[in-house]
Structure formats: structure tokens, C-alpha cells
Amino acid sequence: MEHILQYFFTYKEAIFIIALSIFLGIEVISNVPAVLHTPLMSGANAISGVIIIGGIILVGHADLSKVSVDLLLGILALIFGTLNVVGGFAVTDRMLEMFKKKKTQKAS
Amino acid sequence: MNQILGIFDGVSVTLGDSLLELSYLISALLFVYGLKRLSNPATARNGNIWAAAGMLLAMITTALLHKNDAGHNIPISNLIIIILAISVGSVAGWIIARKVKMTAMPQLVSLYNATGGLASALVGLLEFPKAMAGNFGSLLVTVLGLLIGAVAFSGSMIAYGKLDGKVGDIRAGYMKYVNMLLIVATLAFGAWVTFNGGQPSEQMWAIWLLFGLAILYGVLFVMPIGGADMPVVISLLNALTGIAAAMAGFIYHNQAMILGGILVGAAGMILTMLMCKAMNRSLINVIIGAFGGGGAAADRDMGIMKEITVSDAAVLLNYSQKIVIIPGYGLAVAQAQHIAHELDNLLESRGVDVRYAIHPVAGRMPGHMNVLLAEADVPYEKLVEMDHINPDMPNVDVAIVIGANDVVNPAAYDDPSSPIYGMPIIDAHLAKNIIVMKRGAGKGYAGIENFLFFNDKTRMFYGNAKDSLQKLAAEIKNM
Known part of the structure; x- marks a missing residue:
């Protein structure tokens, strides 16, 4: 206790x-309205890529004097984390872009 | 300045440390603000950009200002490797995000979620030796981060494979016992690793074994879950990835990671619950009970399905006043959203009122249908949600069901033995006429008989949704 x-x-x-x-x-x-569930999930997913900070810290202070499994895995973590972040935000933007287009058409 | 900032006795705080923490605070606020704006249609795109800006800020300040325990900044040589790794990830992520078809969106979200989970698991794996040397708390969060991240990774990969049609279901009844056994074993072993202590170098086999067990559990956890429940699973796995990232935030005492991760975890859980509600299923039911098949329908006299010819369908549509199109995943698979819009334009020009009825879980993900139809330039106002269209259904001349099945199955109302009993549906059966476009006479994705297809008012239009719509549009054009 x-x-x-x-x-x-x-x-x-x-x-x-x-x-x-x-x-x-x-x-x-x-x-949140049902229309936005997919983009929202995708955007939230990109935010969970915040693990990338951990990847930066790991690789940042890694010992470069020899090539180790740890270093390679750290780099891998960083690459995958970035994929999650960049891909996630980019694809969310692409989805929302289509909603936006409708809005401007309606206005004109 | 460094002295001024050393406000706590015995703790030396430099300007860089303070700036780093300040940047994390700003990032965390941007995550919250971004997510808030993401949940409103008018501000969603802008919110996404704010959240991305928060992430970029945290990445840059971490690379430039982070110090290790010895107080050293990240050396230039390491910075170069970081930049290279981030460039590789960015380019790959960007290209995939731009190239992939809108219909494949659920798979893609699942795939990205897998990469995030794997990154979390790897961080846990690499931090393990250090955590073993530290206190119990840091070891616990490291092991938890590893476990959750690994499950999210392999589970998301299987979900991706299923949605992409590369992986089939295993629906054997014993799976749930295997899974329960496996999760108990994994957790027990995780607890043993956490409490056992010992030299880090001697425990490395254990952490790798734990990693393997968690991967295996993720695979077996998603394997028996039916395709219709995949959106719920993806949302759940998404929440798990957030929690795994938050665990890593504990390891690094990083508040932005903790807040971002938990925020996603909580939001993901709520989204999961909302989806379960839309399907009238409990989360436990989704995870344990294999979905599909069964129902009394099997032994009930269903009557026969009646086909309709292209010309009859064209006449029926052309002389209707009010038409409602009910799209499902079949429309998405056939890439028929554009031709559907063409047909509705054609009918509108003939004075027919055409609207789309969107079920909350139509497609393979909530809101997926909206994205697809928006891609095909269908005006936003034409998309009507289930609760708004249902009261008007009896006034509808023709309901065209395109590649949808469970979301229009009246068994949800009157067959208590059906797996979908109680699920809210679009009341297509109340329309004056119903045309069902379907690839064949077989059961749908979830494997449940649909009473609607045997209704006296229903006519079946077999074929690939895109071809069928094309034929129909051509026929109407000639009238």
C-alpha cells in the first residue's frame, strides 16, 4: 500500500x-456527427503517432559508435511513427478536402 | 538567465529545458484544439492542420532541445539520422496517403494505426533495460506500452488484411477460449516480467517472448471478428495505440505524449461505443461473439426473389416522384459512386426528387459513405441521415438499395433470433417499390438472410453495381 x-x-x-x-x-x-467519424478516427490516429517523440529521443541519444540491433530498431520505430503521423494527417486532409469543396460550391 | 530559471533548490533548469516544456504545453493544447475542431464539419480541415502543427512543433523542439540524463543535447550525427528516418517515413506516408483510393480508406487508417502501434512497442522494447534498472512504476508502464502497442500493431495488420480481402475469418467456437487463455497467459507473464526483477541482460529473452505473445494475441483477437464489425475493431485498436503512446509518455515524463495519447484513447473509446450503439451491439459481444450466420430465417419459408429487367427498372424510376438511394459497401467496392451520381443527375433533370439515405455504419466505417459520395461530387444536402429519412419512407416511390444488406434488413424489427435484431435500420421496406442491386442471390457480407429481398414490393437487379447503374442510366437516357 x-x-x-x-x-x-x-x-x-x-x-x-x-x-x-x-x-x-x-x-x-x-x-460529433456520423459524417465525420471516419476523418475523426483518422485524425485521432495521426495524433497517436505522438510516439514519434519517443523515437526521436531514442535515436537522438543512441550510441552511434557501433551498429547495434537497438539502433536499427530505434530507427525503425522512428520511420513507422513518422508514417503514422504524416500519412495520418495527409489522408485526413484529403478526406476533408472533399467536404470543403462541397461547401464552396454551395456558396457560389 | 540559467540562474534565474533555477528556481527550485537543487534542480538546475536551463533555458532550453524550459523552452522544451513550454513547446510541449503548446503542442498539447494544439492537439486538444485540433481534435475539437475536427469534430465539427465546418472547421474539421482546419482542426486537422492545427493538430499537425502541434506535432511538428513537438518534433522540432525535441530534436533541438532534448537532453539526456547526462545533460547532453542530441549530437549532430544523431540528428542527421533522425532527419533521414523522418524523411523516409514522411515521403512514404505522404505518397500512400495521396495515392490510395477513397474506397480503401478504412484499410489505410488501419495500416497507419499498425505503424503507430509498432513504433510504441519498439520504444517499449528498447527502453526495457533502462526501465529494469529504474523503479517499479517505470517498468510497469514500459511493459504495458510494449504489450498494448504490440496488440494494436498485429491486430491492425489483421484488420487491414481482412478489409483488403487478403485474410479470411476464423469463426471456430473454440477461438474465444483460446483467446481468453492466451490473454491470461500474456498478462500473467507480463506481471512476472514486471515483478521478477533481476539483471536487465538476463531478462531480454523474457521481453522478446512477451512481445511475441502480444503479437500473437493481436492476431488471434481480430481473426474471429466478422467483417461487419471491423469498424468497431479499428476504432478500438486506434484507442489502444493512443494508450500505448501515453505509456511511452510516462517513460519519458513527457506531458504532450501523455495528453495526446490519452486524448486519442478516450476519444477512440467513445467513438467505439457510438459505433456499437449504431449497430445495437455491446462491445463485449463484438469481441467475444462471432458475428453472422444463424437466425430463424434459415428454416422460415422466405418465398421467392423476383427479378426486374433493365427497361422495367428504367420506366419505374423515370416516372417516380421521389427516389431514395440507399448505398452500402457494394457501391464502394464497385467504385459506383460516380455513376450513381450521374444517374441521380439524370433523374433530377427529369423532375425526380433523388436523395441518399445514409446509415450510420454504411460502408466499412462510419461516415465512409459520406466521404465516398462527397468524392463523387454528390451535394452535401442530398445525403440524409437515417433518423431523418425514415419518417418519410412511406412517401417514397422507389427505394434503390445499392450493395447494402444488413442496414435495410427488417429482421432487425421482427426476428428476435436474428443476430441483428434491434439494430436501427433504414426502413426501405416501407417504400412503395424497392429495387435491390446486388451481385448475386447469395447472403451478404455478414451472412444473414434478408427478408427485404423476398418482399412482394421488392425487385432484384443482379450484377455489379457499376455495370447495373450504367445500363440503367443508358436506358433512361434513351427514354
Whole structure:
């Protein structure tokens, strides 16, 4: 029990962020119309590519003096993370572009 | 300046550290703001760009300002490798995103989700030795990140394969016991790795084995789930990837990662729930119960399906007042959205009122149909949601069902034994006439008999949706 409380104390800021983010995520999404479900999923998916920061830190401080499995896996993580981020945002934009086109046509 | 910023006793804080944390705060706010704007049609595109800007900011500041425990910045040589890796990922991601067909969108989202999950799992794998040397908390989040990321990765790959038609279903009843056994074993082994302690170098086999188990679980978890439930699964896996990223945020004490990850996790869970609701199924049911088949329909006298010729269909449509098109995945597969729009333009020019009725889970993903029809330039106002079209259905002269099946199956109302009983449907059966465009007389994707096809008012129009629509449009043009 003491241990658990201690870990809670060590990570208190992070745990606060988690608790509040859960409600924030629910709140932000709850009123979304069905039309936007696919783009929203895709956009959220791109945000989950934030793991790329971890990849940058990993490769950034990796030992380059020898080629190791760790270094190669780190680079792989970075490449895959970037794929998720760039591809995710690009494809979301492409989907939403088509909705946008309708809007301007309607206005003209 | 460095001294001024050293406000806490015993902690040296440099300007760079503060700027980095400040940039993370801004990134986190941009994620929230972007996601908020993404959930409104008018601001969605702009929101996507804000979120992307937040990501770019976090990437740049991390590369330039991040320090390791020894206080060293990222060396130039490592920066070059980072830039190269990011360039490779960016170019590949960009090309795939631009080239892929709109019909393949669900697969693509699934594929990207797999890459994100794999990245999280790899980060967990690589951070494991360091985490073992650290405290229990850091080890726990590392193992969790690895597990969740690996499941999200392999699960998404299988989901991708299924949606792309490369992977079939395994619907054996014993699968659920195998899966339960496997998840218990995986979690137990994960707990053992977390609590066992020992030298990191001696535990590497364990973490690789855990990685393998999680991959295997992801595969077997998605294998038995039917194609009709795939959107729910993708959304769930998407939420998992977010949580895995948040776990990695714990490892690096990185608030932007934690917030971004949990935000996606929570949003993904809600989206999953919304989809389950639209299909009137519980999440547990989706995961454990294999969907499809069954229903009393098998032994019930269904009557016969009646075909319609092209010319009869053309006459019927041409002299109608009100037509509702109900598109399903069959329309998407046949790439028939453009020709459908051509047909509706033609009919509009003859004074017929044509609208599209969109079921919340039509296609392979919620909102997928809207994206496809928008691609074909169908005006936004013509797309009517299920709840708005249903009260007007009895006044509709012809309901044209194109490649849709379960979303118009009246068994949802009157057959308690049907797997889709209770699911909200578009009331095509209330229209005065119904034309069903279908490839053949067989059961649909979910394998459930559809009473609508045997209705006295229903006429079947067999063939590939695109060919059928083309023939129909040509026939009407000649009238």
C-alpha cells in the first residue's frame, strides 16, 4: 500500500493529466456527427503517432559508435511513427478536402 | 538567465529545458484544439492542420532541445539520422496517403494505426533495460506500452488484411477460449516480467517472448471478428495505440505524449461505443461473439426473389416522384459512386426528387459513405441521415438499395433470433417499390438472410453495381 501511494506521488502530475484527458477526450468527441467519424478516427490516429517523440529521443541519444540491433530498431520505430503521423494527417486532409469543396460550391 | 530559471533548490533548469516544456504545453493544447475542431464539419480541415502543427512543433523542439540524463543535447550525427528516418517515413506516408483510393480508406487508417502501434512497442522494447534498472512504476508502464502497442500493431495488420480481402475469418467456437487463455497467459507473464526483477541482460529473452505473445494475441483477437464489425475493431485498436503512446509518455515524463495519447484513447473509446450503439451491439459481444450466420430465417419459408429487367427498372424510376438511394459497401467496392451520381443527375433533370439515405455504419466505417459520395461530387444536402429519412419512407416511390444488406434488413424489427435484431435500420421496406442491386442471390457480407429481398414490393437487379447503374442510366437516357 505504501508503495502504491509512493508511486502515485512520484507520478502525480501524469496521473492528473490522464484523469483530466479522459474527460477531455470524451467531451470533445461526444457531439460529433456520423459524417465525420471516419476523418475523426483518422485524425485521432495521426495524433497517436505522438510516439514519434519517443523515437526521436531514442535515436537522438543512441550510441552511434557501433551498429547495434537497438539502433536499427530505434530507427525503425522512428520511420513507422513518422508514417503514422504524416500519412495520418495527409489522408485526413484529403478526406476533408472533399467536404470543403462541397461547401464552396454551395456558396457560389 | 540559467540562474534565474533555477528556481527550485537543487534542480538546475536551463533555458532550453524550459523552452522544451513550454513547446510541449503548446503542442498539447494544439492537439486538444485540433481534435475539437475536427469534430465539427465546418472547421474539421482546419482542426486537422492545427493538430499537425502541434506535432511538428513537438518534433522540432525535441530534436533541438532534448537532453539526456547526462545533460547532453542530441549530437549532430544523431540528428542527421533522425532527419533521414523522418524523411523516409514522411515521403512514404505522404505518397500512400495521396495515392490510395477513397474506397480503401478504412484499410489505410488501419495500416497507419499498425505503424503507430509498432513504433510504441519498439520504444517499449528498447527502453526495457533502462526501465529494469529504474523503479517499479517505470517498468510497469514500459511493459504495458510494449504489450498494448504490440496488440494494436498485429491486430491492425489483421484488420487491414481482412478489409483488403487478403485474410479470411476464423469463426471456430473454440477461438474465444483460446483467446481468453492466451490473454491470461500474456498478462500473467507480463506481471512476472514486471515483478521478477533481476539483471536487465538476463531478462531480454523474457521481453522478446512477451512481445511475441502480444503479437500473437493481436492476431488471434481480430481473426474471429466478422467483417461487419471491423469498424468497431479499428476504432478500438486506434484507442489502444493512443494508450500505448501515453505509456511511452510516462517513460519519458513527457506531458504532450501523455495528453495526446490519452486524448486519442478516450476519444477512440467513445467513438467505439457510438459505433456499437449504431449497430445495437455491446462491445463485449463484438469481441467475444462471432458475428453472422444463424437466425430463424434459415428454416422460415422466405418465398421467392423476383427479378426486374433493365427497361422495367428504367420506366419505374423515370416516372417516380421521389427516389431514395440507399448505398452500402457494394457501391464502394464497385467504385459506383460516380455513376450513381450521374444517374441521380439524370433523374433530377427529369423532375425526380433523388436523395441518399445514409446509415450510420454504411460502408466499412462510419461516415465512409459520406466521404465516398462527397468524392463523387454528390451535394452535401442530398445525403440524409437515417433518423431523418425514415419518417418519410412511406412517401417514397422507389427505394434503390445499392450493395447494402444488413442496414435495410427488417429482421432487425421482427426476428428476435436474428443476430441483428434491434439494430436501427433504414426502413426501405416501407417504400412503395424497392429495387435491390446486388451481385448475386447469395447472403451478404455478414451472412444473414434478408427478408427485404423476398418482399412482394421488392425487385432484384443482379450484377455489379457499376455495370447495373450504367445500363440503367443508358436506358433512361434513351427514354
